[in-house]
Amino acid sequence: MLKMTHLSKAYRTEVVETYALRDFSMDVGEGEFVAVTGPSGSGKTTFLSIAGLLEEFSGGEYQLDGANVRGLNDDQRSKLRNEKIGFIFQAFNLIADLNVLDNIDVPLRYRGFDAAERRRRTQEALRRVGLPARSRHYPAELSGGQQQRVAIARALAGSPRLLLADEPTGNLDTQMARGVMDLLEELHRDGATIVMVTHDPELAVRADREVHIVDGQVVELSVPSRRIAAASITT
């Protein structure tokens, strides 16, 4: 689904060149739930922005769902992003002027779906996140957890091949965070491929595996302890 090979990302100024990612390789299979962890400044967000085609990379290769994304122009990247990727941001990033339905509708508009299809998809997405009663509410009228559910619904509505979540519970209290994580796990069980950036080890253990980044490089690929325990019980 997502394959990065010897990928690098450098930020250059006149006097200095800083690598946010260096010789970065990572492979995420279809249906996997991968947690990307690391300390602040390690390159997690840069990885996510490159994975989400929000930013270009300096070197290496990146294949998304079998397509090489190197050299794609803005139109092609936007189209690919719209069709294949669903984003879940830490700060939810809902558009304040639009109600829940219209927020979920945004990526579908750019996809070119007709009104009936958009209506069907928004309602289905709202049902999946358990918020059909809030469809006419505006973001400011919702709790943080509900806003994140709307953001997840927006990410799901286009039936993306890959969900990218950037600290999805970072702005939520414990109870709300648990609810959102439960929802992500449920989506994963339904077959979604999820890559979640987090600095919280407790969240990381809920993924299939954890990728740890330090100084722009993958230093550790591990199966979270909870999964190991579960595997031991099974065997």
Place this chain on the structure above:
Amino acid sequence: MFNYYMALAVLSLKRNVVLTVLMIAAVGVGIGASMTMLTVFRAMAKDPIPNKSYELFAVQIDNWGPRKSFSSNGDNLSEQVSYTDAMALMSIRAAKRQSAMYATGAALTPEDPERRPFRVHARATYADFFPMFSVRFRFGASWTAAEEAERSEVVVIARELNDKVFAGANSVGKTLNLDGHPFRVVGVMEHWEPIPKFYDLNDMYGKSEEMFVPFGRAIENQMPSWGNTNCHDDIGAPGWDGHLRSECVWLQFWAELPTAADAEHYRSVLNNYAADQQRSGRFHWPPNTRVRDVREWLTYQHVVSNEARILVLVSFSFLLVCLLNAMGLMLAKTMGRAGDIGIRRALGANRRAIFSQCLIEAGVVGLAGGCLGLALTALGLVGLRSLLSESVSRLTHLSISEVAIALILSIVATTLAGLYPTWRAAQVQPVWQLKAQ
């Protein structure tokens, strides 16, 4: 997507009302100022007879010579001709149609003794006047050639006078008492009011005459000129006959020359006539004549002054300043929405989609600014009416075409002003959203 972008534009404009009002006000004030001046300018500069303006020619003959010339155009030519020259040209008949004419008038005494006599502005002219200037008739027609030759006491009246005297009924055959003479109505014109009154620019923005009398009859009745008469230092012998034989210029002379060949032929006829006058000893200078079509005539007569042109230029410069202000406000608004734009980019909007969305928003601002500008233009024209003379103020009204021009100008200009903010919006990188968290 157009409807979607329109809805987003309205939503966006409602979000920051103060900024929106400022943008619309900047555009509206600029449009109001420029359209006010443009409306007046267009009225002044418009072709008063567009279907024939290239076929109708004003005739000029230099009958005073270089020493007496008062022409402001430096060509020694008066805008009017003398009775002697007018009658000579009428007898030559070198044009398809032609007419000498002058402004005159009379006291009209209504049949109803309860109604008081009133003054009526008239024009003494020939029957060719009506077809030459495409005058349409509501009732009847012009006087006939025979009536013209016999100098009959007949009259063609304007619809407005017919409404006033005959309550709009068909008055053909009825009689009007003009200065004690009974004139029979032969025709009632439809409303006809060329602006400017190109055929007699002595009163360029005045109303058209209320009635028209045969030239020969007017001369015989010694109906005086109510227009401009220039005599320099030679006012001729005393009395009406002396006035007719003088070198005073007080008649307008127009010829209809449909083709370039006709015009060329007429020029040579005119020059030959002037050469004949030189040979006969009346003119002591080489032939100096000219024919000008309506467009040339209006330019020659400075119907649209340079001051008016400069005012239009200044008002459009002001519009430019207003648009620059609006552009700054749009830029501020766009940058304030960078977050939303970044989200849309992250969700799959390409640069073209953002560009279209912002450009349509600029267009909506332009439309609103245009509507405000129209209201301000209407106010501006009301203000101008109180400053300008009654004749000029009649021109200052908003027609459908001016409304269309204002709206189109506003939308196009504002959209152009919105190009830079829109371009900046399209440059917003989606990754900023992610990294700004």
